[in-house]
Amino acid sequence: MIEGITIYEILTLTTILFFIGVYGFLTRRNLISILISVEMILNASVVNFVIINKYLYPDELQGVLFSIFIIAVAAAETALAVAIIINLYRQISSVEVKDTEVMKY
Amino acid sequence: MIVFAIAAVSSRRMLRSVVYLLFVLVGIAGIFFLIDYNFLAAIQLTVYAGGIIVLIIFSVLLVHHIELKLEMAKPLRQIITAIACLIGMGTFLTTIYSHQFNVIENNVTTTTAQIGSKLLSYSEGGFILPFEVISVVLLAVMIGAIIIAKGKKLTNKSNN
Numbered sequence: 001m002i003e004g005i006t007i008y009e010i011l012t013l014t015t016i017l018f019f020i021g022v023y024g025f026l027t028r029r030n031l032i033s034i035l036i037s038v039e040m041i042l043n044a045s046v047v048n049f050v051i052i053n054k055y056l057y058p059d060e061l062q063g064v065l066f067s068i069f070i071i072a073v074a075a076a077e078t079a080l081a082v083a084i085i086i087n088l089y090r091q092i093s094s095v096e097v098k099d100t101e102v103m104k105y
Numbered sequence: 106m107i108v109f110a111i112a113a114v115s116s117r118r119m120l121r122s123v124v125y126l127l128f129v130l131v132g133i134a135g136i137f138f139l140i141d142y143n144f145l146a147a148i149q150l151t152v153y154a155g156g157i158i159v160l161i162i163f164s165v166l167l168v169h170h171i172e173l174k175l176e177m178a179k180p181l182r183q184i185i186t187a188i189a190c191l192i193g194m195g196t197f198l199t200t201i202y203s204h205q206f207n208v209i210e211n212n213v214t215t216t217t218a219q220i221g222s223k224l225l226s227y228s229e230g231g232f233i234l235p236f237e238v239i240s241v242v243l244l245a246v247m248i249g250a251i252i253i254a255k256g257k258k259l260t261n262k263s264n265n
Contacts, residue, residue: 007206010136015197017129019190020111026186032119032165036126039157043133046149054140058211061223064145065232068224071152072239076246078157082164083250089168 007055011048018044029096031085035078042074119165123158130154144217 017040024037046067053063109128116122130153137146224232 007208008202011201012198015194015201019194019197022193023186023190026190027183030119032161032168033122035161036122039126039153040129043130043153047133047136050137050140050142050145054142055208056206058209058213061215061220062230064142064215064220065224065235067145068148068220069235069239071148072243075152075157076243078160079250080246080253082160083254085164086167087253 007051010051014044014047014051017047031081031088031096035081035085039074039078042070046070120162123161123165126161127154127158130158141212141214144215144220 021037021040021044024040025034028034028037049063049067049070053060057063109125109132112122112125116125130149134146134149134154137143137149223230224236227233
């Protein structure tokens with residue numbers, strides 16, 4: 001654990017980060033910006049897992065392992081989303097959410 | 106870090122907001138270093154700050170003109186969303202602060218070897234099954250991303 005920093009302060013930080021991500025997710029009008037916001041939300045949850053593991057159950061490793069899986073899934077999701085965005089841009093020349101009407105054949 | 110996070114979701118230029126996101130991710134890696142999980146910090150730096158940021162920058166450069174300014178939501182909608190987020194944040198924070206965590210004072214250092222043996226152990230509490238599943242998921246995603254990004258040309262060929 002970090003000397004002089006309580007668990008409350010770090011949980012406050014991750015809560016603020018999470019809701020900034022939610023705010024960006026709801027207000028942005030662009031697929032890539034939405035992707036950025038999702039990354040931020042996932043990262044806040046990863047930090048929560050790790051902090052709770054370290055402060056409350058220092059002898060266990062579950063939080064760390066789960067955060068590794070979360071990071072892997074987030075990377076996969078980003079790669080897939082970028083592929084979809086590029087393909088969509090080829091077809092409709094736009095990445096705005098309101099123009100996205102052709103997600104099926 | 107919070108300043109950079111706010112900048113990342115409110116900056117109107119795409120590339121700048123990606124760079125702000127990079128700063129946020131590096132800050133989180135700094136937190137991991139501080140609580141002595143060096144392996145996680147290394148993962149965070151390589152996968153997020155290395156891989157994901159480069160991917161997003163690539164897609165931004167492929168898709169946008171650099172000078173293009175983004176279209177933002179209406180101010181009313183922004184304010185409503187901000188209020189909703191603040192309400193949610195207040196709920197979360199009151200819940201967190203009203204709960205009594207029994208923090209264990211410790212200085213345990215977790216080595217990478219411990220993480221690896223836990224990840225690959227067959228015994229109770231081992232994580233071998235999720236590990237294999239995640240590797241299959243990564244493979245499937247790679248193939249799927251290639252096929253999706255190839256797009257039209259491939260489907261035309263298979264249709265003909």
